[in-house]
Every structure is written in structure tokens, then in C-alpha cells.
Amino acid sequence: MATGRSTQHNPNPAGGTRRSRGRGIPDATVARLPLYLRALTALSERSVPTVSSEELAAAAGVNSAKLRKDFSYLGSYGTRGVGYDVEYLVYQISRELGLTQDWPVVIVGIGNLGHALANYGGFASRGFRVAALLDADPAITGNVVAGLPVRHTDEMEEIVRDERVSIGVITTPPGAAQQVCDRLVAAGVTSILNFAPTVLNVPDGVDVRKVDLSIELQILAFHEQRKAGDDLADEDGEVPSAPAAAVVSGRGPEQGHGYEEAAG
Numbered sequence: 536m537a538t539g540r541s542t543q544h545n546p547n548p549a550g551g552t553r554r555s556r557g558r559g560i561p562d563a564t565v566a567r568l569p570l571y572l573r574a575l576t577a578l579s580e581r582s583v584p585t586v587s588s589e590e591l592a593a594a595a596g597v598n599s600a601k602l603r604k605d606f607s608y609l610g611s612y613g614t615r616g617v618g619y620d621v622e623y624l625v626y627q628i629s630r631e632l633g634l635t636q637d638w639p640v641v642i643v644g645i646g647n648l649g650h651a652l653a654n655y656g657g658f659a660s661r662g663f664r665v666a667a668l669l670d671a672d673p674a675i676t677g678n679v680v681a682g683l684p685v686r687h688t689d690e691m692e693e694i695v696r697d698e699r700v701s702i703g704v705i706t707t708p709p710g711a712a713q714q715v716c717d718r719l720v721a722a723g724v725t726s727i728l729n730f731a732p733t734v735l736n737v738p739d740g741v742d743v744r745k746v747d748l749s750i751e752l753q754i755l756a757f758h759e760q761r762k763a764g765d766d767l768a769d770e771d772g773e774v775p776s777a778p779a780a781a782v783v784s785g786r787g788p789e790q791g792h793g794y795e796e797a798a799g
């Protein structure tokens with residue numbers, strides 16, 4: 536394993552706007568592109584030809600000034616009085632996100648979550664092909680999930696090389712995640728989507744995105760608590776002291792998605 540590891544890619548580091556490699560689009564803008572693409576795809580499916588920045592911003596849940604700024608990085612300014620061409624924007628954003636090419640993905644850890652992800656049809660329609668499902672448990676290997684045989688992790692290196700896999704999805708228990716990550720990276724994977732509740736150490740040049748539904752729920756709980764506090768304050772004019780900080784204290788900078796709050 537390489538030395539000099541860094542921790543995961545922080546989409547919004549303190550002290551400046553991080554720019555993605557290549558065309559100088561800020562990472563915060565890149566993080567919002569999938570939101571625009573989802574909204575645009577829905578419009579495209581309804582054969583809507585054009586959309587205003589306000590309509591699209593509302594559909595994507597983003598502020599419209601931010602959307603116009605984001606699209607200016609793509610060189611897309613829309614037409615006054617007409618708006619943006621939906622099909623062209625779908626193409627432009629897909630191209631920017633690298634979705635016009637096929638991305639083979641491996642999923643490691645085919646338990647409850649791995650099964651659910653393997654069965655999720657949305658990957659293929661967005662350009663992500665599940666190249667292999669891997670698990671360390673011989674009782675699971677050989678089972679067919681979503682039409683694919685679960686293969687043993689002993690085959691990981693060979694599969695990554697032969698299928699030219701650059702994206703690995705980790706759905707193992709937390710105790711196994713770092714070791715799985717190390718093997719994926721050593722085999723040539725350069726992007727990891729980590730569902731295990733653990734912080735992964737990776738060498739420079741490897742991007743890690745972390746998905747944690749419990750953190751999202753904790754953030755909602757924080758806002759719920761604030762709302763409850765506001766209601767009480769409305770009644771008696773005082774805001775009660777809320778122990779909410781404890782609820783969100785586990786939120787590290789790499790864990791928040793922060794589409795709206797991220798600098799753009």
C-alpha cells in the first residue's frame with residue numbers, strides 16, 4: 536500500500552474554492568450538476584423543450600442565481616426570454632460528468648445493502664455498469680444477484696484489471712472497509728463510494744465519497760429541533776437552549792453533501 540496517505544476528498548475545504556481537475560469548474564458546482572441533470576432528465580422525459588433558470592432551479596432545489604453561475608462554467612448562458620435548451624443541457628452536463636462513457640463499477644460486500652444497490656436499475660441508465668459483485672463469504676459467493684454471480688474477493692485484482700474498473704463501491708461492515716479499500720486501490724481503482732461508517736485513508740489521486748443516511752437523518756433531526764425551538768420561542772418569546780450540537784458532532788467535513796451551502 537502506498538505511503539503518505541491523505542484522507543478523503545473534501546468537496547468544500549476551508550480556505551478557498553476547490554476546482555476540479557481539467558476545466559476549472561469548482562467542486563461545489565460539480566456537486567450540483569447531478570441535481571440539474573436529474574431535473575433536466577425529468578423534463579426531457581416529458582418532452583419539455585426549454586426551461587427557464589427559475590423553473591430549473593426550483594426543480595433542482597437550488598437558488599437560480601447559483602444555477603446561472605454554475606451554467607456559466609459550462610459555457611451555457613441560455614437565451615433571454617426562452618431559457619435553456621433541455622436536450623442540449625442534458626448532453627452538456629452528461630459530458631461534463633463523464634457520463635457519455637461507460638463506467639464499470641464493482642460492489643464489494645453483497646449483504647443487505649450490496650443486494651439493494653446491485654438491484655438498483657438507476658446505475659445502468661446513468662452510465663454505470665456493474666461489472667462484478669464481490670464478497671469474502673464463501674457461503675455467498677456463487678449466488679446470483681441482479682443477474683450477476685457473486686464472486687470471491689480473491690478475484691478482485693483480476694476483475695479490476697480485466698474490466699478496467701476505476702470505481703469501487705464498499706458495502707462491507709466498517710471493520711473490513713479499509714482493507715477492502717486498500718486492495719481496490721492497489722488493484723487500480725481510483726474512486727471509492729463508501730457506505731461503511733468509517734473514514735477511509737487513501738493515497739493522493741484517489742477520490743472517496745461517503746454516503747451515510749444516519750448523518751442525513753441527524754441533520755434533519757437538528758433542523759426539526761430548531762423548528763420545535765422556534766415554535767416554543769413564538770409562544771413564550773424565548774428560545775430554549777438546545778443540546779443539538781451533540782447530535783451533529785459526528786459530522787466531519789468530508790461527510791456533508793452541502794450542495795447549497797458549498798461555495799460556488
Ligand SMILES: NC(=O)c1ccc[n+]([C@@H]2O[C@H](COP(=O)([O-])OP(=O)(O)OC[C@H]3O[C@@H](n4cnc5c(N)ncnc54)[C@H](O)[C@@H]3O)[C@@H](O)[C@H]2O)c1
Nearest residue numbers: 644645646647648671672706707708709711731746747748
Ligand atoms: N451509508 C448508509 O446510509 C448505510 C445504510 C445501511 C448500512 N450501511 C453500512 O453498509 C455496510 C453493509 O451493511 P449491510 O446491512 O448490507 O451488512 P451485511 O452484514 O448484510 O453485509 C455485509 C457483507 O459484507 C461482506 N464482507 C465482510 N467482510 C468482507 C470483506 N473483507 N470483503 C468483502 N466482503 C466482506 C459480508 O460477507 C456481507 O455479505 C455496513 O458497514 C453498514 O453499516 C450504510
